[in-house]
Amino acid sequence: MQEKVNLTKTSLSERFTRGDVLSSECPARDVLKHITSRWGGLVLIALHEGETFRFSELRRIIQGVSEKMLAQTLQALEQDGFVIRTSYPVVPPHVEYSLTKLGSEAAVHVAGLADWVEGNLTEILSNRNKAVLTKAS
Amino acid sequence: MQEKVNLTKTSLSERFTRGDVLSSECPARDVLKHITSRWGGLVLIALHEGETFRFSELRRIIQGVSEKMLAQTLQALEQDGFVIRTSYPVVPPHVEYSLTKLGSEAAVHVAGLADWVEGNLTEILSNRNKAVLTKAS
DNA sequence: CAGTATCCAACGCGATACTG
DNA sequence: CAGTATCGCGTTGGATACTG
Numbered sequence: 001m002q003e004k005v006n007l008t009k010t011s012l013s014e015r016f017t018r019g020d021v022l023s024s025e026c027p028a029r030d031v032l033k034h035i036t037s038r039w040g041g042l043v044l045i046a047l048h049e050g051e052t053f054r055f056s057e058l059r060r061i062i063q064g065v066s067e068k069m070l071a072q073t074l075q076a077l078e079q080d081g082f083v084i085r086t087s088y089p090v091v092p093p094h095v096e097y098s099l100t101k102l103g104s105e106a107a108v109h110v111a112g113l114a115d116w117v118e119g120n121l122t123e124i125l126s127n128r129n130k131a132v133l134t135k136a137s
Numbered sequence: 138m139q140e141k142v143n144l145t146k147t148s149l150s151e152r153f154t155r156g157d158v159l160s161s162e163c164p165a166r167d168v169l170k171h172i173t174s175r176w177g178g179l180v181l182i183a184l185h186e187g188e189t190f191r192f193s194e195l196r197r198i199i200q201g202v203s204e205k206m207l208a209q210t211l212q213a214l215e216q217d218g219f220v221i222r223t224s225y226p227v228v229p230p231h232v233e234y235s236l237t238k239l240g241s242e243a244a245v246h247v248a249g250l251a252d253w254v255e256g257n258l259t260e261i262l263s264n265r266n267k268a269v270l271t272k273a274s
Numbered sequence: 275c276a277g278t279a280t281c282c283a284a285c286g287c288g289a290t291a292c293t294g
Numbered sequence: 295c296a297g298t299a300t301c302g303c304g305t306t307g308g309a310t311a312c313t314g
Contacts, residue, residue, distance in 0.1 A: 021251050022179060024200035028254045031261055035250070036173035038286085042159060055296055063161035066288050071297060081264030092295040093294080102257065102264075109250040114158050116246055117165045117172070120239065124168055127218030127239075175307085192276055203308050208277060229275040230314080 034080055039065050039073040041110045044082065044099070048107035052098040082106055171217055176202050176210040178247045181219065181236070185244035189235040219243055 020026045034040050042062045047053065053061065059070055074097060077083040082103030088094040099107060117124070157163045171177050179199045184190065190198065196207055211234060214220040219240030225231040236244055254261070 021255065022183060022199055026255075027262060028251065028258050031254050031258065032178070032251060033175075035254070036178065038170075041169070041173065046159060062159055067297070068289090068299095069287060072287095079265050079268040080261050081268075087296090091294090093297080095296060102260065105253065105257075106250075109246070109253055113172070113243075113246040113250065114165065114169060116242065117168050118158065118163075120242075121165050121168065123239065124217050125164060128216050131216040131218075204277070205279095205309090206307060209307090224276095228314090230277080232276060 031080060034073075034076045035082075035106055035110060037073065037076075039069050040077060041114070043070075043073055043077060044103065044107040044110045045114055047083070047097060047099045048104065048111050050098070050104075052096050055095055055097070058097060077103065168217060171210075171213045172219075172243055172247060174210065174213075176206050177214060178251070180207075180210055180214060181240065181244040181247045182251055184220070184234060184236045185241065185248050187235070187241075189233050192232055192234070195234060214240065 021028050021032070035044065039062065042065070043058065046058060046061050055070070055074075058074075059065060059067065062070070065073075074083060074085070078085055080102075081100055084098050084100055084103075086096045086098070088096075158165050158169070172181065176199065179202070180195065183195060183198050192207070192211075195211075196202060196204065199207070202210075211220060211222070215222055217239075218237055221235050221237055221240075223233045223235070225233075
């Protein structure tokens, strides 16, 4: 429980400057955790470029995500100011999600990383196969 | 267990093109998992720009990582072809880690994301505080 | 020094059922 | 439709002890 430091988050943020992610108490690690979590990045990618989606649409687009995890992920991203939740008071409920300016910036980085991985996927997977074969010999 | 598809990894990679991370069986998700795992990204950041470090150095630099997780993370990144492990046959053992060309490219993206987060950390954390206050009211 | 092995606690996450 | 609540399993991951 070394994380239990008796400081508010804002005072913490002031004690850290760039390049400090490697430091164990840097609050940027928490933010990165949201962005790079199993579903966080995919939500950003799905909503990037000004897209707006409803909850059920996101669930369909982001294949494999459960209701629980999608709700949880969206709330975390909303808290950080990456996602805007717009609720229309109608029956049945209608809720839309989109990115804030901050979220769009984050999404650019995440999408860039994902694109790079997809572009180099063949090479990476062939590396992995080689590694497995070497081990077996 | 929907992940248990009866296809080799290479054939899988050929069935997917760019933009398919949102598809549930896209193998890029596995790779992203390694890169964006709790310690994977930090390893890439620590080694980026041609840095070379020994195991114990990495442990010191990446604060909070345990021996087990560092070893595990390094092995995963080595398998994907991101990290090179160089072992000198001396006593006591001397092992060095550095990035491959592929790893350097990945590290650029990860470091870019981390830098962006650190640069916007104050704003993000203030968003979070607002969210908490709104909830309390 | 650079790991591996084992054990166990904590958490992530999905399945299911329920609500406004 | 858009969630929340609860349960429970599987994985993650840290602590500790041991090895070449």
